[in-house]
Amino acid sequence: RVSAALITMALSIKSNQIALSGRVARRAAVRPSVRAAAATRPVWYPGNAPPAHLDGSLPGDYGFDPLNLGSDPRALKWFVQAELMHCRWAMMGVAGILFTSAGAAAGLPFPQWYDAGEKVMESSPISFGTLLFTQFIMMHWVETRRGMDMQNPGSLGDGNFLGVTEEFSSKTPGYPGKKFHDPFGLSEGPKFEEYKVKEIKNGRLAMVAFVGFAAQHAATGKGPIDNLADHLAAPYTTTVATNGVSVPFM
Template structure:
């Protein structure tokens, strides 16, 4: 009888301990499984990153580039935009360079086309600055340009440091209503936005994206025009005509290698 009671006690202890061990084991498995499964917020963040286009597919963009900026594809290998204030300035600087590049490419191609076709006797674009004009001397033009561009750039910087300050009455010779600054970097009004595009600048992400994409393409194009002028001593239209005259033998490879067919 004592033996039987001992077996019962032994089996009872074993069953209780085994049940508790099983429960603990299962609990650990459950905890491990729940820890391994990403939370809903984390899953949505991972999905958003997977859907977001980046300059290199599969790249994990830096945390300071969260996709809210127009044209943000996570490209900042040097970490220049980690400081929020510096990032705001870089955005404005890129906008200005992009717009100058778009105007420069359009002006170079248009004047070069007029020159090559013989419609107008214009100098090649990289010699236009040395041309003497009859209505004013070079020094006068330089001083006028320096004053006008300095004034505009100063106003732009003041609007950047204090948004909306330059739209107040009396700050721009009575032209404030005609400019109607929308936000820093995006002036409006009939003078700078005659078609009335993107009046709601806060929700004009598509227009901003198109502008910055075309601006970046124009900056690359300007770099190509600079290199072409240095290597070939000719304008872009001249280079295009030369290439089309013999497309298989007049290419960048032959030009850089110094081989002329």
């Protein structure tokens, strides 16, 4: 009886060892594939599986959608175009802010970005209400046409606008191409997809930068170049933590 019990115990231990080694082997086999997948698909949070609707096919897609806003395909299409437009406006705006701020710091008669609109209206023969109404009508027409092109790519080329039709017939919303929108032909080269990613990255950086510019002005009443000059002049005493607003108790 004792020997039979010992034999049974030995067989049980052996079977457990075999099962354990099998599980370890399976885990070892899975790990390289997970690492390989992570290496081929960079994500915003390493080790985090991106949502199913962000499969890496979009420019600048790093799987960032913690609120799952893009799970609806129609909403995702809209968000892609909305981000692209915000990126482009932000890049132009930030470039303009830096240019005028640098000019003002150099002594040129440039207004700071937060005063530019007021300065222009002071010498403008057109009233603010007229300008606002005209801009509303024009932007409404442009954005309506762009929305129609999102629903039916290439439809912008169906109508005649000042004799131009072919230049608006692109089948890719947001990237019209052609000579009118792409005089250097960058959208026709092999690096076009790379340029798309770079545009999104720079645009996202510009959006964050503009928020920073607005926050800086709210805290210090100055432009970004003046803030930078003040910080360089006294790097240990002039920081975001010592302006009296960002961190009130310091």
